[in-house]
Amino acid sequence: MSYSRALDPLPLHSAEHTKHHEFYARLAEGRLTTSRCRGCGRLDWPPRLFCPECASDAFEWVDLPSDGTVHGFTVQETGVPVGFSGPLVFAIVKVGGLRIFAPILTRDPAALAVGVRVRFAPVRVADDPKGAPRHLVAFEPA
Ligand SMILES: [Zn+2]
Numbered sequence: 001m002s003y004s005r006a007l008d009p010l011p012l013h014s015a016e017h018t019k020h021h022e023f024y025a026r027l028a029e030g031r032l033t034t035s036r037c038r039g040c041g042r043l044d045w046p047p048r049l050f051c052p053e054c055a056s057d058a059f060e061w062v063d064l065p066s067d068g069t070v071h072g073f074t075v076q077e078t079g080v081p082v083g084f085s086g087p088l089v090f091a092i093v094k095v096g097g098l099r100i101f102a103p104i105l106t107r108d109p110a111a112l113a114v115g116v117r118v119r120f121a122p123v124r125v126a127d128d129p130k131g132a133p134r135h136l137v138a139f140e141p142a
Pocket residue numbers: 037038039040041042051052053054055056
């Protein structure tokens with residue numbers, strides 16, 4: 001079967017496709033990590049491999065807390081992509097001083113509110129073209 005990149009909206013996680021492959025490998029292990037600049041200590045989300053503060057390209061991966069709070073969210077009830085069950089909740093979650101844009105996995109969006117506690121819950125999505133599993137960052141009500 002041929003593979004059409006235009007039909008695959010998900011990031012490719014392997015080392016041959018992204019310098020962030022270590023991030024995705026940790027994600028597959030259930031770890032939420034990001035990059036910290038070795039030059040100035042800046043922590044960023046999403047992970048970066050070039051520091052906008054001090055222009056260093058030396059980084060280390062650090063684990064983030066698995067708990068966060070909802071900073072804001074929206075609920076998509078119509079136009080849900082094939083393969084997903086709605087409604088979909090997209091949120092900005094405050095985690096360890098960072099703001100992470102990610103879905104919240106819940107069947108009861110009405111129970112969500114700004115300030116509600118959520119926990120990291122990586123979600124497995126479609127495998128990559130070579131059959132390797134892929135995961136994305138997501139949260140669920142704590
Ligand atoms: Zn820096």
